[in-house]
Amino acid sequence: MHLLLTIAWRNIWRHPARSGVLIAAVAVGLWAAVMVIGWANGLMQQRMDYVIERELTHLQIHHPDFPDDGHPWDHIPDHNQITSWLDDHPQVRSHASRTITDGMLQSPVKTSGVRIRGIDVAAETRTTTFHENMVQGEFLDADLSNPAIISRILADEHNMRIGNRIVLTFENVDRELTSSAFHIAGLFTSASSEYDKRNIFVRSKDLTEILAGRPIFHEIGVMLVHEIETEAFVAMLNKHFEDILAQTWRELSPELSMIVELGDVMILLISLIIMAALGFGILNTMLMALFERMRELGMLLSIGMSKVRIFCMIMLEALILTFSGALIGMALAWLSLHHLGQTGINLEMFAQGAALIGFDYLIYPFLSIGDFLLMSLVVVSVTLAASLYPALKAVRIHPLEAARDA
Amino acid sequence: MPIVQTENLTKVYNPETVPVHALRNVSITIDTGEFTSIVGPSGSGKTTLLNMIGGLDKPTSGTVLVDGVNVTRLKDRQLINFRLKNIGFVFQHFNLIPVFTARENVSFIMLLQKKDKKEMRQRTDELLEAVGLGSLKDARPREMSGGQQQRVAVARALASRPRFILADEPTASLDTRAAMNLLDIMLRMNHEEQVTFIFSTHDQRVIDRARRVITMVDGIVEADEHRK
Ligand SMILES: Nc1ncnc2c1ncn2[C@@H]1O[C@H](COP(=O)(O)OP(=O)(O)OP(=O)(O)O)[C@@H](O)[C@H]1O
Numbered sequence: 001m002h003l004l005l006t007i008a009w010r011n012i013w014r015h016p017a018r019s020g021v022l023i024a025a026v027a028v029g030l031w032a033a034v035m036v037i038g039w040a041n042g043l044m045q046q047r048m049d050y051v052i053e054r055e056l057t058h059l060q061i062h063h064p065d066f067p068d069d070g071h072p073w074d075h076i077p078d079h080n081q082i083t084s085w086l087d088d089h090p091q092v093r094s095h096a097s098r099t100i101t102d103g104m105l106q107s108p109v110k111t112s113g114v115r116i117r118g119i120d121v122a123a124e125t126r127t128t129t130f131h132e133n134m135v136q137g138e139f140l141d142a143d144l145s146n147p148a149i150i151s152r153i154l155a156d157e158h159n160m161r162i163g164n165r166i167v168l169t170f171e172n173v174d175r176e177l178t179s180s181a182f183h184i185a186g187l188f189t190s191a192s193s194e195y196d197k198r199n200i201f202v203r204s205k206d207l208t209e210i211l212a213g214r215p216i217f218h219e220i221g222v223m224l225v226h227e228i229e230t231e232a233f234v235a236m237l238n239k240h241f242e243d244i245l246a247q248t249w250r251e252l253s254p255e256l257s258m259i260v261e262l263g264d265v266m267i268l269l270i271s272l273i274i275m276a277a278l279g280f281g282i283l284n285t286m287l288m289a290l291f292e293r294m295r296e297l298g299m300l301l302s303i304g305m306s307k308v309r310i311f312c313m314i315m316l317e318a319l320i321l322t323f324s325g326a327l328i329g330m331a332l333a334w335l336s337l338h339h340l341g342q343t344g345i346n347l348e349m350f351a352q353g354a355a356l357i358g359f360d361y362l363i364y365p366f367l368s369i370g371d372f373l374l375m376s377l378v379v380v381s382v383t384l385a386a387s388l389y390p391a392l393k394a395v396r397i398h399p400l401e402a403a404r405d406a
Numbered sequence: 407m408p409i410v411q412t413e414n415l416t417k418v419y420n421p422e423t424v425p426v427h428a429l430r431n432v433s434i435t436i437d438t439g440e441f442t443s444i445v446g447p448s449g450s451g452k453t454t455l456l457n458m459i460g461g462l463d464k465p466t467s468g469t470v471l472v473d474g475v476n477v478t479r480l481k482d483r484q485l486i487n488f489r490l491k492n493i494g495f496v497f498q499h500f501n502l503i504p505v506f507t508a509r510e511n512v513s514f515i516m517l518l519q520k521k522d523k524k525e526m527r528q529r530t531d532e533l534l535e536a537v538g539l540g541s542l543k544d545a546r547p548r549e550m551s552g553g554q555q556q557r558v559a560v561a562r563a564l565a566s567r568p569r570f571i572l573a574d575e576p577t578a579s580l581d582t583r584a585a586m587n588l589l590d591i592m593l594r595m596n597h598e599e600q601v602t603f604i605f606s607t608h609d610q611r612v613i614d615r616a617r618r619v620i621t622m623v624d625g626i627v628e629a630d631e632h633r634k
């Protein structure tokens with residue numbers, strides 16, 4: 001073994017430039033792969049955190065019919081019982097109840113279909129970061145009677161400003177159409193213009209008064225201490241309370257969960273491409289090394305070096321080359337991730353226009369230990385696979401190759 | 407005592423397309439301790455004969471017995487081991503591992519044979535001194551002349567303590583002085599270590615010093631002459 005290691009090692013240094021290029025290629029390839037994956041992870045994580053924290057929350061509780069129908073009379077039964085249970089539960093960080101109904105926004109200019117969301121300012125601020133979307137005016141704690149917050153886009157469409165009066169028309173729980181006047185207290189802008197056009201915020205206690213004359217709630221958004229516990233917690237809620245439907249953020253926002261899955265597919269693709277390049281690089285280098293050494297290998301076979309040893313010698317060469325590269329690449333990647341995971345990657349200069357609105361300019365790339373180990377394992381497997389062919393070819397060389405004239 | 411015996415050894419290259427009869431019913435016997443040269447014009451089958459004896463290629467028909475073992479019957483893997491244990495090889499070119507020093511090239515074969523480390527070191531030094539390369543032990547092949555490289559090859563061939571050494575035109579790429587020097591060394595080793603040498607050559611001065619000369623023409627043994 002020591003003998004084979006020595007030969008393999010020296011053979012590598014026979015062409016320092018060629019070996020160096022391969023090592024560098026492996027290192028840079030791996031570094032790039034880890035960085036891209038880490039970056040994609042960071043981006044996805046940020047997008048996820050953003051949507052969850054801005055409004056979605058880890059999980060939501062509704063009346064079982066509400067998600068599909070959205071009728072105001074499908075409100076959460078035994079609401080107080082559920083909220084006090086949530087208050088006492090150690091896994092819960094905070095929660096916010098919302099009164100929701102669909103209706104019409106009328107102004108002299110036009111009429112828009114909107115979802116009217118009644119929120120409790122204190123609870124909402126504790127639970128989500130929606131208030132950070134405010135771009136002008138005040139949040140719902142203004143002194144006005146019946147304050148409302150609409151998006152800047154909607155305000156522009158209706159040609160309205162802060163302080164203007166708007167009329168909202170919707171069905172109450174008795175299925176009677178009612179109209180009420182609200183006053184614009186502030187304007188918000190979220191990451192999605194579609195969302196902006198369809199949502200209006202009012203105070204829960206104002207809305208519930210008009211809807212039912214008593215407090216009713218259609219949605220409880222819950223933030224847990226640990227996101228990872230969401231699924232189990234939702235299952236427990238559904239078991240513990242009757243006539244409600246608790247759903248995880250994945251169920252509530254299929255597009256978000258699709259982004260996450262898409263990200264995983266992208267990561268897989270990038271890894272595959274880089275690994276394929278790596279494999280061909282090794283294959284090429286090893287075949288070159290093989291062809292220029294045919295006579296030498298023939299001589300080794302002639303004088304009695306076994307095929308197993310020759311096979312191992314070639315494999316060792318490939319392994320040493322890739323491992324050096326992989327080790328350097330991994331170390332660099334780890335250092336880079338470690339550094340950038342703290343400082344973040346600043347995308348401010350690319351963050352022109354709407355594409356990145358709602359995203360933080362700073363992306364914090366990361367890669368889990370598991371993914372890191374997986375990558376290393378894949379690199380090792382790819383190397384082994386790619387060096388197998390040259391090694392098997394070496395074993396098939398005829399000893400007479402050595403005797404052949406120059 | 408015979409060490410190599412060939413019986414009706416025949417080799418036909420390309421039997422299907424353009425048959426070339428490289429050997430025709432060659433039967434020779436070589437005894438232990440001989441210093442035999444195989445001579446003949448180009449294309450007469452010298453290399454082919456040596457390859458058959460060394461188990462590097464299979465004959466079309468006939469047998470090669472080494473110490474009574476029918477080499478032609480051995481499987482590939484057995485052959486490699488057989489060569490390692492019994493035969494020392496000196497080729498015309500590409501004898502040495504370029505990334506190894508003279509010393510390492512000689513030890514290499516003993517490492518393959520799993521010899522004792524101490525014995526190995528001692529024998530390597532002894533042999534390199536014997537072939538006159540005491541001062542070039544740590545030189546790599548490309549730092550040595552052709553003659554010096556061939557002497558390392560002879561030392562390596564001897565290192566494994568083979569039953570015999572096969573050398574195909576070992577002096578062909580050497581100048582006269584280097585060639586004579588190599589031959590001196592081979593003769594001395596033949597004496598001192600009682601190793602059998604079988605080698606092919608074109609070189610008349612080399613032929614003159616052989617003790618037995620087998621002359622091949624067109625794949626046939628034309629003359630077999632023992633000298634004193
Ligand atoms: N691999 C091969 N395929 C086909 N024909 C071959 C092969 N090797 C040798 N021959 C032919 O067999 C005959 C004997 O060749 P061989 O190499 O044994 O001669 P040689 O005596 O060693 O010649 P030289 O002195 O030139 O080395 C020649 O006619 C040669 O062309």
Ligand SMILES: [Mg+2]
Pocket residue numbers: 452453454574
């Ligand atoms: Mg020849």
